[in-house]
Every structure is written in C-alpha cells, then in structure tokens.
Amino acid sequence: MHFVEAKGILTANSGQCGMNIYRGCSHGCIYCDSRSKCYHFTHAFEDIEVKQNAPELLEKALRSKRKKCMIGTGAMSDPYMHIEEELRLTRKCLEIIKQYGFGVAIQTKSDRILRDIELLDEINKSAKCVVQMTLTTYDDELCKIIEPNVCNTKRRIEVLEEMQKRGIPTVVWLTPVLPFINDTKENITSILNECVRVGVKGIIDFGMGLTLRDGDREYYYAALDKHFPGMKERYIKTYRNAYELPSPNAKELTEIFQRICRENGILSGSDECFRYMSELPEKYQQLSLFD
Numbered sequence: 001m002h003f004v005e006a007k008g009i010l011t012a013n014s015g016q017c018g019m020n021i022y023r024g025c026s027h028g029c030i031y032c033d034s035r036s037k038c039y040h041f042t043h044a045f046e047d048i049e050v051k052q053n054a055p056e057l058l059e060k061a062l063r064s065k066r067k068k069c070m071i072g073t074g075a076m077s078d079p080y081m082h083i084e085e086e087l088r089l090t091r092k093c094l095e096i097i098k099q100y101g102f103g104v105a106i107q108t109k110s111d112r113i114l115r116d117i118e119l120l121d122e123i124n125k126s127a128k129c130v131v132q133m134t135l136t137t138y139d140d141e142l143c144k145i146i147e148p149n150v151c152n153t154k155r156r157i158e159v160l161e162e163m164q165k166r167g168i169p170t171v172v173w174l175t176p177v178l179p180f181i182n183d184t185k186e187n188i189t190s191i192l193n194e195c196v197r198v199g200v201k202g203i204i205d206f207g208m209g210l211t212l213r214d215g216d217r218e219y220y221y222a223a224l225d226k227h228f229p230g231m232k233e234r235y236i237k238t239y240r241n242a243y244e245l246p247s248p249n250a251k252e253l254t255e256i257f258q259r260i261c262r263e264n265g266i267l268s269g270s271d272e273c274f275r276y277m278s279e280l281p282e283k284y285q286q287l288s289l290f291d
Helices: 054-064 089-099 111-126 140-146 153-166 185-197 216-227 231-239 250-263 270-278
Strands: 002-004 010-013 016-019 049-051 070-073 103-108 129-134 170-173 202-204 209-211 244-246
Touching: 010 054, 016 054, 054 089, 070 089, 070 270, 089 103, 089 111, 103 111, 111 129, 111 153, 129 153, 129 270, 140 153, 140 216, 153 170, 153 185, 170 270, 185 250, 202 270, 216 231, 231 244
Parallel strands: 002 049, 016 070, 070 103, 103 129, 129 170, 170 202
Antiparallel strands: 010 016, 209 244
C-alpha cells in the first residue's frame, strides 16, 4: 500500500454523496470491474492507495453542508479490506458521519464490518444506515476461486443476519452472475432463499450476467485459463468482445429472482433500491441552528 494526501473526499451522486477512502483492492475477485482501464489507475491494483487525510477531509465537508444526506462508500474499493484492521480509516469516517448526524450506505464483502456494528447501529438510530453485501455464489469451493481473499458467502449471510438483529436494513448485490459458472437455478435460488430468511430490504440485479471492458477482461480471462480450462474460448466464441455478457439462463433466473422478491416484499428494481439507499428521513435532513 502507499499513502496520498487527497484533495477531496466526497462526490455528489443521485441524491447522496459518494466516498472512497481506498483505491485498489486486495480481495482478488476475478471479475472486478474496478480494474478497468477507464478508472486510470497509475499503480498496481493490489498496491492499495490510501487517502490518509480522508477523515479530515470528510469532517471539513460535513461541517460545511447545509443539508444532511446519505454518505455512500464501497462502490469502487471495499472499505473493509485487510488494511482497515490496521488503519481504521473507515471506522474514523463512520465516527465523523455519526458525529455530524448524517446517514451512511456502506458496501462490502467482508465480515470485518462486524467490528463496527455498534457504531453502525448508533448511526441507524440517529439517522439511517444501510449495509450492502455482495453475494455471487453459494458454493464455498467456487467462492474460493472467484473471490479468493475474502470471507465466503455463508459468512456474509451471517453478517446480514447480525445486521437484521440490530434492525439495520440490508441490500444484497446479486451480481455478477458469471455465464457458464455460477448462473444456475440452484445457485441463484439458494442465495435468494437465504436473503428471504435473513430479511434483506432489497436485492440489486443487473440482468443476470457480467460486464467486461479493457483491463478487467484480461484479468478475468487469465483467471478462466487458470481455473476453468477452455472457458475463455467459450466466452470469446459466445460474446466476442462485448461489454455486456448476459447468461444464457438470464430469462429463467430473472423470473425466479422477481418472483421470490415479489412474494416476500423485497425491493427488486435497481432504481428503487438506489432510491431507498439515497433517501434520508425528512426529520434528519435539515441542520438545526445549533449544528
């Protein structure tokens, strides 16, 4: 990892402010879109860039805001990578969010988030907290291959269950679905049934498929050659150089997804999930004269 002094920390996006404390990731997920060349990394993806002044920048930004809102984090880099154990920058930023009465929507694949569950609970009681968890495969052995350096799906489901016990709402990212690898009825149904059991608020699906572009395509195909011999050639034959790679089973899987969500009152449209995560209850939005 290496440290930088960032110039800013918040970006406005669809009613909420986004924040990335780290750039790069150590999870090693074979499909990671953040590796794409369009994000203009000037360092190795695993050489994590740490915005060491993130807490100071965040406090300055929140202190000057006239209206409270949700702060989103984790979209580009997981806030609970292994370096968070030592640096605790995510923790420090959460403490600032709580101090200034803002809400947070935090996305991760790691059970390290449980270290901050008390703080997340406090934020949810004083404003709003939404915990987002990515779930791709119910098969532990497959999980070790496609997401090698992070806890498996069953452990992530335990995290969702712990959040539910606290009354902290959760949203699951059921994506990506890798054609010919985890795009089975059994896999999707198993994950969805667990989402129902632990009471998730919403599930985000982007069409039961995968996206690839320059940068992450090469990394993904190298992983296919290593772990799934012959699969790269099947991808190239089926999809050529396409950006969107829908599963051949997308229609059936989408019908299963929509039915289970509908029957159990789970938000299933990406727009409504994002709207829910960006909305801060009205009573928290306007700063008082004493803030």
